[in-house]
Amino acid sequence: xxxxxxxxxxxxxxxxxxxxxxxxxxxxxxxxxxxxxxxxxxxxxxxxxxxxxxxxxxxxxxxxxxxxxxxxxxxxxxxxxxxxxxxxxxxxxxxxxxxxxxxxxxxxxxxxxxxxxxxx
Numbered sequence: 001x002x003x004x005x006x007x008x009x010x011x012x013x014x015x016x017x018x019x020x021x022x023x024x025x026x027x028x029x030x031x032x033x034x035x036x037x038x039x040x041x042x043x044x045x046x047x048x049x050x051x052x053x054x055x056x057x058x059x060x061x062x063x064x065x066x067x068x069x070x071x072x073x074x075x076x077x078x079x080x081x082x083x084x085x086x087x088x089x090x091x092x093x094x095x096x097x098x099x100x101x102x103x104x105x106x107x108x109x110x111x112x113x114x115x116x117x118x119x120x
Contacts, residue, residue, distance in 0.1 A: 001084035006063045007056055009089045010080070014051035014067060017044065030085060030092045043078050043096045045071025063089075066097065075100050 009028050016025035022041070026034060033040050050070035054077060057064045063082045068075065077097040082089045 001063075001082075001089050003056065003058060003063065006065065006082050006089045007053065009082070010053050010056065010065045010067065013080075013091070014053065014069075017046075017048040017051045017069065020047055022046075028082075028089060028091050030090050033091060033094065040094050043076070043094060045069050045074050045076050047071065062092070073101065 013025050013028060016022075016027075026037065026040075029037075029040070048069050048071055050068075052068045054066040054068040055064075056066075061083060065080045065082060067078045067080060069078060070076075076099045079093075079095050079097050080091050081093040083092050084090070085092070
């Protein structure tokens with residue numbers, strides 16, 4: 001299991017969450033996480049309007065991936081820990097790091113045109 005494989009699977013998880021496909025999003029969850037799926041899903045803003053990989057770090061036999069998930073009312077950082085199981089990257093832990101109110105999206109790009117920038 002290498003960093004690119006973990007990144008690819010984490011990006012697939014993000015894409016599935018935004019698409020609303022919980023089955024696909026949980027495809028790489030460990031058996032233990034699937035047995036407690038309600039608890040894990042409660043960490044996530046559903047429906048998600050955006051999902052990105054905030055960071056990916058290798059630590060010992062696992063990778064820690066922080067996902068930035070945006071819902072209709074809040075933005076959440078969730079730390080996932082990935083290990084190789086049955087020859088593929090698998091999420092073995094998920095924990096809530098932070099939750100902030102989502103920044104309302106303005107349909108006009110006026111702020112950016114005036115030189116304002118937004119930080120993520």
